[in-house]
Amino acid sequence: MSQQPKVHDTSDFPIVRFDGASIYNGYSSAWCAEMDELVACGKPFVLIYVAGGPEETLDDRAQRGVWLKTHKETLGGTLLALIHVEPDSDKRAQLEAMLPKLVQAFGTPQSTRATHADAEALARYVLAGGRVEDSI
Structure with missing residues (x-):
């Protein structure tokens, strides 16, 4: 029996990374x-x-989506923020327009950043007690 490849990088926990390049057909079971x-x-x-x-x-x-909705309450106590890295300004603007609905559906504060460095800085800010909403 083969083991599914990991999709989350937890090597820098409590910062967890998910790279869209790690998506493969059927990856959601591992996710x-x-x-x-x-x-x-x-x-x-x-x-x-x-x-x-x-x-x-x-x-x-x-x-x-089912997992996120089922675990919405539990996630609220552990997942402090979801930060999307999107270098393309047009795609980032489209994503930012969708964030209020995603936050409402899943309950996790979300934000976008253009670079890895900016996302890391926001992650560290949130982990230190800051709020995503204060960093926009």
Whole structure:
């Protein structure tokens, strides 16, 4: 039995990274299992999502969406923020327009940044007690 590749980089926990390039058909099972582990540890963390890579399948998106809705309350105590890295200003603006609905649906504060460095700085700010809303 082969093990699924990891999709989250937890080497710098409590900053967790998810690179869109790690998306593969059926990856959502690994994504959900890893998120279960992160939430189970009970320690606050920030997730940085780096755009790019293949398009997510409808099945993977649906499975992740169900997981997020099912774990909305639990995530509220551990996932302090989701920070999207999107270098393209047009794509970033489109994403920013969608964030209020995503925050409402999943309950996690979200923001976008153009660079990895800016996302890391925001992550450290949030982990130190700052709020995403104060950094915009």
